[in-house]
Amino acid sequence: MSEYQYYEFVAVDRPLTSVQQRELRALSTRARITSSSFVNDYQWGDLKGDPREWMQRYFDAFLYLANWGTHRVALRLPVGVLDPATAAEYCVGESACSWATRTHVILDLQSEDEDGDEEYEGGGHLAAILPARAELAVGDRRLLYLAWLLCVQNRELADGEPEPPVPPGLGELSGPQHALVDFLRLDPELLTVAAETSTPLKETVPSTAALSRWVKALPEPEKNEVVVRLMRGDDAHLRSELLARFRCAAPDERAGAGRTAGELLARAGERWSRRQQLARQREAAERERQERAVAAAREQRLNALAGRQEQEWQRIAAMVETKRPKEYDAAVVLLSDLKALADRDGDSEAFRQRMRQLRERHARKPSLLDRLDRAGLGALGVS
Template sequence: MSEYQYYEFVAIDRPLTDAEQGELRAVSTRGRISASSFVNDYQWGDLKADPRKWMERYFDAHLYLANWGSRRIALRLPAQLLDPDLAATYCVGHAASSWAAGEHVILDLCSEDEDGDEAWWDEETALASIVPVRAELAAGDHRLLYLAWLLCVQDRQLDEDALEPPVPPGLGTLSGPLRSLAAFLRLDEDLLATAARASAPLTTRTPSAAALAKWVRRLPVADKDEAIVRLLRGDGAHLRAELLRRYGGGTAQAMGGGRTVGELLAGAETRWAGQQRQAEERAAAERARREAAAAAAREQRLDALAADPEQAWQHVAELIATKKPKEYDSAVGLLIDLQALGEREGQRKAFRGRMHQLRLEHARKPSLLDRLERAGLIASASDEAPA
């Protein structure tokens, strides 16, 4: 199988300059480069650059996937919106890491599947469906950070007696972008559901216009001037989130965790086992229903045959006389029902006699005889041969 790798980088907070685009072009002549993105795929080669360095220098979001099972999402946020120490609390393993780079904090989340990718993603829309989680995190929603920690738990990168970090609200009702992220990184649904049991409902406090106006009037003049200058200079990408955080109208805060990694893994295993039992019970009930329906339908057919079995035998003869494979199959189906009728009516010997006669009459029809043998209506020639 040939190799396939897909790289996508997106600049969100500011466009790339012409010089920066030229630097990217010097690395890749095939890459699709614009002021806001770099996209390229490789079937034999690879990107001749370090994605981590590109995230530090140029981009705010990065998606990578390969057909041997590797998937990666990286996000960059200003340090004033994501405390590096907070990110390090949740990003604690190879599956989820974080680091400070200048005025930014970068999150790097990855998933590996040695069996390769059976469920393939539409790479051209994958990042677009996930990247809004960056704005959610910037606004104070820490569910992304907790998912990053769960990814480390899932990959068995933590001791089982390690305690979980604070649990943010709303884990049981993830946003669309967070669901896309969890699916892309193959986050186990049972583990997520187990973790969500300790997560409070998500409640957002949206301040009224009057409350905001009252708060703004109390802001120091220097702070207002700084906000306006930043906005006019084009530095207002996250200004609203910063001000709302300062106001206190953002997402509800995370609650203390306290469960161990081992408890979460055991809870996920128990939930999985329970769902498996339920699935098996549903499957068994469905099989029983189908079998009962088939048995009832068969009894109705046998009742109809019992009213005039000779007519059924005559119909068998007519079907065989056509010498058509499809009609042979219909004849075999009818003979199977006649065999069952013989069993039910205590006429097994009579049925075998008529089948012996039918075999003699059609000894020169190997296709028909083969069908009868495979249906168990007659013995094979080797079984009947004398010892």
């Protein structure tokens, strides 16, 4: 299996400066570098840089995959829109971790598959996932919960580890969140079990009246600061930060309902076992239906064949004389039906005699005899 690695970095909140682009170009002559992205893939060699460091210095999103089974995605948000403590509450293992700089929080999520991906192209995955970052920025914590669930799935938590607050809408993930679930290979059974205690997703746009009440309650210095930041126009997340603060003032998440990591895994295992059992039952029923259909069709053929045996033996003789493989195959099918008809009607001895004569007459045609043997018509000529 040849090696394949794909790296994609994206700057969302602020474009890369010309100086930053030159710094990145000095590390890669092949990469596709723009003011908002760095993309490169490798069939040999590796990235001459540390993705963790690049996330801290340059970029807001990062995606990596390798055809030996590694999938990794990282997202960076300002501390004003995502509290580092909140991120740390959900990102609790090797598969999902978080860390904070002075200005940002970075989430790093990773999935491994020992079977690997023999053929894989990386383009398009980050574009599908990236809008989930904007959802998180306005207070949607479903992405964080998915990160915690990834740690549960990979057995990185003790069975007794309590579940963190469950965000609403786990049973109705957005498109970008579904893309993240697929990329990280989250178990759908585990996700279904986790969503059982999640409340329905409410209207994401707060009412004007609710916003007005909240804004009026803000201290005057905070309002002045917001207006100054708005007028400066250099804060891409000002709206997200304010909406996140608004939602935190009236959280709609529920606690983990007393569930633990071990209980979620056990329930997911039970669901998987039930689904497998149902699938086996459906497969068995389908096989039985097909067998009945085949038996009915053959019985119909045998009924049509009854009374015409002599004509069919003559047809078989003509087919065999052609020495053509396709005619041999057709003759074997017809002989099998004649045998079944003879067995059904108690005329097996007459069939065996005709069969013995046919084999003796064409003993110098090994291709024909081989087909007869494989069709279970070989031993008939030995008695």
